[in-house]
Amino acid sequence: MTGDAAYDYEQLLIFESWDIEGLLNKHCTHGKERWSRKGKTHTDEAKEAISKAHKGKPKTDEAKEAMSKAHKGKSRVPFTDEHKEKIRKANQGKHHSDEHKEKIRKANQGKHHSDEAKEAISKARKGKHHSPEACEKMSKAHKGKSRVPFTDEHKEAISKSQKGKHHSEETKEKMSKSKKGKPKSEETKEKMSKPKSEETKTKMSDAKKGENNPNFGKHCSEETKRKISDSKKKQQKLKCPNCGKECYPNNATRWHFDNCKTK
């Protein structure tokens, strides 16, 4: 018998006795050598038969252990797009059990994607948006759940990755819209009302000094100056009832009356 014929005969024997409890595991633990026939692929019929035989049969713990051992440290050949599509279709509408989710979570604890992997994920997601249904689902799933606060390390990483980046006008518009009419949390209000540290003040001031000022190098035309002057003349200065200072309405309402320091 040639090697190929022997292989085929072996396959036939295996298929015929597939249903015998434990047979597959017996062979698996004897060594993966007899299964790894280089370059051989199963025929479609064989695949069908294997698939049928496996349906609904959970693997024994030993079998899982043996498979896990055999795969440790080996990097998987990347799936083809066709294969990925098949997996996606097969999993459509399926959900992991909570137990399974917990297992995945535990297995991934402390693991990080390599920079290469991150790059690949980033590339794959570029320009993609979640569907409205997906957004809705995520929103529902997260409602009422308070996020675990970021660690300082994590915040630093986010800050670093965002340095020098600016939101697009479109994004700004969106953020503004979504915030409009929503009351600020007490925490946010407290943060905003807290007097800023001298360090922060200096930083903010420096950030707008000289050429960093949006008006740097710009001068009002004579006409603009005259207009500003005219409008000021028309405005009546208001006297703050709290500190007695007289100033134009803009500043009066911003810094005096209800907002006066001495109040």
Ligand SMILES: [Zn+2]
């Ligand atoms: Zn005042």
